[in-house]
Amino acid sequence: MSKSGIIFSSLCFCALSLLLLSCSSAGDKTPDNPLSSSSPATSPANVQDETGPPPDVVQASAEQLELRAGSTADATVRLKIANGYHINGNPASKFQIATALDVSQGAGITAIKTTYPPSITKKFSFADEPITVYEGEAVIKQTLRAEASAQKGTQTLRGKLKVQPCDDHVCYPPRTLEVSLPVNVN
Helix, strand or coil, X not given: CCHHHHHHHHHHHHHHHHHHHHHHHHCCCCCXXXXXXXXXXXXXXXXXXXXXXXXXXXXXXXXXXXXXXXXXXXXXXXXXXXXXXXXECCCCCCCCCCCEEEXXXXXCEEEEEEECCCCEEECCCCCCCCEEEECCEXXXXXXXXXXXXXXXXXXXXXXXXEEXXXXXXXXXXXXXXXXXXXXXXX
């Protein structure tokens, strides 16, 4: 074989080796691989993309509110969090997704302020620092204002509650729960 043939064969072998090496490492799930689903750069809260907890790990319900036309009052949204799970507080810790309630307007009724309960601070294996969470039960207060001309009677405001359920080892993808807030304007 000629000298140029040997050089060409050596270059082809090196190129093929590099190609095989890069293909085999592209699927690695190591912290050094920026494409890894567990990389701190892409998932600081160690979010799992598996099935996660059951759909009812967090339940939200609202009590009927009696609201006088031309005044304000607080609606109560009660969260029940299954044993062994927690959701992030509001305000949330660094890199966490806060629990957040967004309530739509009704006929002459406006949501003006959301008050979140105090959270607890706990250390978990998936986070370097302690984080703020809600466990067990949490109560969110939603201040509503009825215009003086608000239609009297019962109506239902729609709310969306964004939560990120976690257990003691991992946080799961955030989810949005539908919440109905019954309001009786009198």
